[in-house]
Amino acid sequence: MSEIRIENVTKRFGKFLAVNDISLTVADREFMVLLGPSGCGKTTLLRAIAGLGMADEGRISIGGRDVTYLPARERGISMVFQSYAIFPHMNVFDNIAFGLKMQKLDKAEIENRVRRAAGLLHIEGMLDRFPSKMSGGQRQRVAVARAIAMQSQVLLMDEPLSNLDALLRLEMRAELKRLLAELGATTIYVTHDQIEAMSMGDRIAVMRDGIIEQVDFPTTVYDHPANQFIGGFIGTPPMNFLTGQVQRQGGRTVVRIGDFSLTCSPAMAPILSAYDGKPILAGIRAENMETRASPAEDALRATVLVVEPLGSQNLLTVAFGGHRIKVSTHPSFQTHADAEVWLRFPTDNIRWIDPETKRALYPK
Ligand code: ATP
Numbered sequence: 001m002s003e004i005r006i007e008n009v010t011k012r013f014g015k016f017l018a019v020n021d022i023s024l025t026v027a028d029r030e031f032m033v034l035l036g037p038s039g040c041g042k043t044t045l046l047r048a049i050a051g052l053g054m055a056d057e058g059r060i061s062i063g064g065r066d067v068t069y070l071p072a073r074e075r076g077i078s079m080v081f082q083s084y085a086i087f088p089h090m091n092v093f094d095n096i097a098f099g100l101k102m103q104k105l106d107k108a109e110i111e112n113r114v115r116r117a118a119g120l121l122h123i124e125g126m127l128d129r130f131p132s133k134m135s136g137g138q139r140q141r142v143a144v145a146r147a148i149a150m151q152s153q154v155l156l157m158d159e160p161l162s163n164l165d166a167l168l169r170l171e172m173r174a175e176l177k178r179l180l181a182e183l184g185a186t187t188i189y190v191t192h193d194q195i196e197a198m199s200m201g202d203r204i205a206v207m208r209d210g211i212i213e214q215v216d217f218p219t220t221v222y223d224h225p226a227n228q229f230i231g232g233f234i235g236t237p238p239m240n241f242l243t244g245q246v247q248r249q250g251g252r253t254v255v256r257i258g259d260f261s262l263t264c265s266p267a268m269a270p271i272l273s274a275y276d277g278k279p280i281l282a283g284i285r286a287e288n289m290e291t292r293a294s295p296a297e298d299a300l301r302a303t304v305l306v307v308e309p310l311g312s313q314n315l316l317t318v319a320f321g322g323h324r325i326k327v328s329t330h331p332s333f334q335t336h337a338d339a340e341v342w343l344r345f346p347t348d349n350i351r352w353i354d355p356e357t358k359r360a361l362y363p364k
Contacts, residue, residue, distance in 0.1 A: 001028045002076075002153035002186040004049065009058030010042050018044040020210035028063075031180060031187045035197040036207030037233065040152075041084075042190040043158055045207075049188060050134035050156050051075050062154055078152040078185075080160040081144050083314055086131050093127040096146045115222040117145035120179055126200070136163040144176070151183060156192040194234045194303055198222065206230050224351070228358040231283045231351060237315065240325035241280045245354065248274040255352075257319035260300045269362040272352060281353035283360070284313065287294040288349035292342040293335060299357070303325075304335050312337045316341070 004026040018043045026032040034042045047053040049060055059068045061354040067075045078099070079177035086095045095110075096114045105113075118124040121141040129299045131139050131154035140163045147155060161169045161176075182188050191197050195203050197220040199288060205215045214226040225231035231239035243261050244262060254261040262270050262282060272280065301326075302318040309331065316327045318341060327343060335341055352361045 003028045004032075004154065004186055004188065006045075006049065006059045007059045007061075009045065009048055009055045009104070010049055011041075011053065012056050017210050019048065019055070022210075022211060022212055023058075024205055024215060025046045026186055026188060031177070031189065031200060031202045031349045033197040033204045034190045034202035034207055035201075035204050035234075035280055036192065038192055039272075040207040041210040042207055046156055046188060046190050049079045050079050052075060055248065056228070061249070062112075076152060077154040077156055078147040078150040079146045079155075080157045082162055086142050086146070088131050090129050091130050092123060092134075092142050095131070096127075096149050099146065099150045106240070111130045113149045114145075114152070116151040120148065120175060121145045130239070137165065137168065137317050140164065140228075141172075148179065149198060152326045153185055153187075155180065155187045157184075157187065159192070161191075168292075169196075181269055191224055195236065198234070206233065207328060224362065225283070225360055227360055228264055228281065228283065228353050231353075231360070232354040235285060237286050237326040238251075239283045239285050239351070242284070242323055242325070244280055244282055246278055246280050248271050248273055249274045255282060257282070257300075257323070260321075262345055262350065262355070263347055264350070264352070268352060271361050271363065279355050281355050281358075282345075283324075283351035283353055284345060284349055287313070288346065289327050290344040290346065291316070291333060292325055292344070293333070294342065295338075296342050296344065302341055302343055304339045304341055307337060308334060318343070 006022060006024045010139060036042055047102060048055040051070060059066060061067060062075060093114055096117055097110050100110045100113060118127060121144055123138060123141050123145060144160050160216055161172050162174060173196055189200060201218055203215060203219055204221050206213045208229055214221055214230055221230060222234055229318050242257050244257040247254055253264055253273045255264060300320060302320040304316055304318050304319040305338055308315040314329045314331055314333055316329060318325060318327055354361060
């Protein structure tokens with residue numbers, strides 16, 4: 001069992017709080033992604049777990065063992081860092097085999113593991129090569145292969161695919177996901193690439209300014225972001241936000257956006273009615289609106305500014321009443337810049353956000 005338990009971990013650089021009282025439990029064999037913008041503290045937290053930069057406060061345990069004060073080599077982990085620290089004087093085979101030789105495994109087992117890891121990373125044809133004769137992406141794959149060959153119970157990876165070109169990265173992320181599931185290692189994987197996070201993680205911990213804002217399944221983080229930051233950070237394009245005003249009309253609670261009214265779902269009505277007369281933010285994803293080429297009941301008229309035909313969808317930038325949003329349509333939807341379209345906002349697809357706290361509002 002290799003559960004990783006992080007309790008109230010804090011790390012400062014001088015007066016700067018890089019990791020601010022973070023608690024997180026990663027289950028045995030779970031693939032946890034730490035996701036967040038540059039500088040939010042992902043690497044600092046990962047280094048604290050690895051034992052490469054001791055936490056100033058808090059406790060870290062791995063597999064039920066308190067490792068808070070243990071050096072990295074005694075924590076039973078394998079690591080891959082962005083600055084793939086491979087040995088320049090060793091060829092690829094010896095680089096991958098390094099940790100296995102230290103463990104004094106027998107020769108056949110080492111050979112077997114090195115070849116398998118190299119094969120998975122598509123560097124099996126380079127085992128005799130030295131790092132100076134390899135590209136950055138190839139060297140990075142050596143570092144990943146070395147970590148995988150160790151077959152540790154815990155793997156910590158910091159942007160391990162960052163130096164690969166887009167196509168290889170796409171292929172590698174699927175390969176790595178399959179491989180790590182097979183190895184059954186508990187993994188913490190740092191990335192600032194939200195698509196990589198969504199595609200690979202069992203769960204995602206979204207970080208900002210040294211804290212974790214939300215930990216949940218990828219689809220939950222996407223569909224039910226805890227706040228405006230997460231809705232705006234995850235998704236391509238990010239969630240649209242519209243400012244409206246809550247009005248109670250008879251028994252109904254509506255949100256006025258200019259002269260258009262959005263109705264809220266019965267589950268949200270009691271929550272939004274507390275905002276009567278006050279502003280509210282409506283968050284809606286590009287693919288969650290219905291777009292028509294002709295007027296329709298309950299539809300908002302908008303003007304198309306830009307059409308981006310992306311193959312699997314058309315991405316429209318549309319404007320109405322001072323707002324500008326992105327709307328996704330089926331690729332067969334015919335429109336052009338300056339045309340008019342009509343948008344419907346299915347009630348269940350709208351996320352309501354308190355404009356002061358920026359927190360999303362959900363029924364209990
Ligand atoms: P990136 O995605 O760019 O790698 P990150 O989320 O991993 O970013 P960290 O590298 O953990 O961020 O850095 C968090 C903050 O701590 C940053 O503001 C960074 O400037 C600061 N920081 C990191 N290491 C040090 C250090 N050794 N001394 C001082 N400040 C540091």
